[in-house]
Amino acid sequence: ATPDEELNRVLGGGIVPGSLILIGGEPGIGKSTLMLQLGLSLQKAKILYVSGEESEQQIKMRAERLSTKPQGSNENFYMLAETGTKNIFQAIEMVQPNLVIIDSIQTLHSQMLDSSAGSVGQVRQCAGELMKFAKETNTPVFLVGHITKDGMLAGPKVLEHMVDTVLQFEGDRHLAYRILRTTKNRFGSTSEIGIYEMLGNGLREVSNPSEILISQKDGQLSGATIGATIEGNRPLLIEIQSLVSPASYGTPQRTPTGFDQKRLNMLLAVLEKRCGFRMGTQDVFVNMAGGIYVEDPAIDLALCISIISSMEEIPVSDKICFAAEIGLGGELRAVNRIDQRISEAEKLGFQEIYISKCSQKSLDLKKTKITVKSFGKLEELFKDLFG
Ligand code: TYD
Ligand code: MG
DSSP, rough: OSSSSHHHHHHTTSSSSOOOEEEEOOOOOOOOHHHHHHHHOSSSSOOOESSSOOOHHHHHHHHOOOOOSSSSOTTTTTEEEOOOHHHHHHHHHHHHSSSSEOOOOGBBBBBOOOOTTSSSHHHHHHHHHHHHHHHHHEEEEEEEEOTTTTOOHHHHHTTTTSEEEEEEEOOTTTTSEEEEEEETTTOOSSSSSSEEEETTEEEEESHHHHHHHHHOOSSOOTTEEEEEEEEETEEEEEEEEEEEEEEOOOOOOEESSSSSSHHHHHHHHHHHHHHHHOOTEEEEEEGGGGGGGOGGGGGHHHHHHHHHHHHHTOOOEEEEEEEEEEEEBBBBETTTTTHHHHHEEEEEEEESSEEEEETTTTTTOOOOOOOEEESSEEEEEEHHHHH
């Protein structure tokens, strides 16, 4: 286990000896920062941080800014600005590290091939050499890989089947929050996420994410609602904002950020067909707070309420949250682990949570202080909420 709880969570508990871990993400998202912090925080282990992108001075300067830097100097942290695998292995031989970090795999080149660094052949060859080293010596190796949002660079994609674990570091570069997601893990689940905040002195672990994902709204803003979701094993209360306005010309726009476009279209069709709202003439913009991408279907209900709240310009109290999937018939469907969602909402001071009738059957509500309201159909819920 590392001192970083968020990283442990996505890795399935910690770093497995001899494993090869790819950490991908867009340039500038914070991969180098994360790896540097990891290396500096592991004070008992010998770390070799190999950078093909920055000079030793640059890395040192950055390290000095980080708040995770240990008191005094870390004698066990070695860095090397190098791109040739032959020299890297020589350094490894000399240092005998317990953990190797390569930043980034696209900058490495092996003499075994003539092609230039970053080509598919080189990336694969260098990763292959590092994998052999990891397995033979039982030393874990982190590979940083740059990935662009559209299409993904050739490099990391070809690596995915070679490595044991693939972590994706994502988030809006203009926002402070960063999500670390597992997309492949031979040693654990792939549904966990880690959340960080990028500050002036490095990445901070966000251990209570609900607080940051709910903005400080004053309860008077229409179109803002809160959904009680679960990511991995963690309940997360997330704020959704919708803006519905008459389409000025042509095809109305449906623009979700942090949510699936097709699912949004489906929910809009349900609102139109089952609840009688005229969505066809409206532009609909939907935004998940903090730049997070939500896959949990339990967000459906909060999203529908948020859309209607904006369209009708009726604000929803910020003391209410929602957790239910919406079916094609406009029915509220049960979602998993409803008790966990309810207790998280209660913990954060919500007064009411709206759920599906089907969820309520399995609940023991004797001890809960929060009011749990359950409904079978969206229409009934709208009547209760908006009158
Ligand atoms: P970096 O780790 O270099 O990204 P990557 O390796 O994924 O390309 O991080 C780059 C951004 O993070 C850069 O825009 C500056 C910002 N940053 C901070 O805001 N605070 C910090 O303490 C550090 C080190 C970086
Ligand atoms: Mg970098």
